Amino acid sequence: MSAKKLDKLATGILYTIAGIIVAILASLLLFILVRGLPKVSWHFLTGRSSSYEAGGGIGIQLYNSFFLLVVTLIISIPLSMGAGIYLSEYAKKGRLTDFIRTCIEILSSLPSVVVGLFGYLILLFNFNMAFPLFQVLWL
Numbered sequence: 491m492s493a494k495k496l497d498k499l500a501t502g503i504l505y506t507i508a509g510i511i512v513a514i515l516a517s518l519l520l521f522i523l524v525r526g527l528p529k530v531s532w533h534f535l536t537g538r539s540s541s542y543e544a545g546g547g548i549g550i551q552l553y554n555s556f557f558l559l560v561v562t563l564i565i566s567i568p569l570s571m572g573a574g575i576y577l578s579e580y581a582k583k584g585r586l587t588d589f590i591r592t593c594i595e596i597l598s599s600l601p602s603v604v605v606g607l608f609g610y611l612i613l614l615f616n617f618n619m620a621f622p623l624f625q626v627l628w629l
Contacts, residue, residue, distance in 0.1 A: 537549050577590065
């Protein structure tokens with residue numbers, strides 16, 4: 491078998507496997523949407539959650555998520571825009587700016603969950619800023 495035919499065969503097999511995986515994921519998404527969308531109501535989106543009963547809503551959780559998003563944007567947009575403009579327009583080329591650019595590239599390649607957990611561990615162990623429940627659990 492020639493290399494060209496082998497390449498076409500391998501490409502066909504990989505496309506078939508990828509198509510099967512996409513079909514499985516699409517069917518799962520369709521199943522979740524068909525079964526879940528009838529349960530979504532205005533009361534579910536705006537109501538309070540219920541701890542000991544079935545039902546309830548996700549209103550408080552949605553509010554907290556949007557509040558955290560807005561506060562994060564208020565802090566991060568001016569800081570990042572200022573740093574980007576300063577580094578690209580005003581900072582002289584040197585070892586410090588090269589180091590800062592390298593740090594920015596490394597941080598942008600890491601998932602935010604990993605960076606958040608690392609920061610939490612720094613606060614937890616080095617500065618002893620844990621919640622009392624977590625202090626009891628870590629003993």
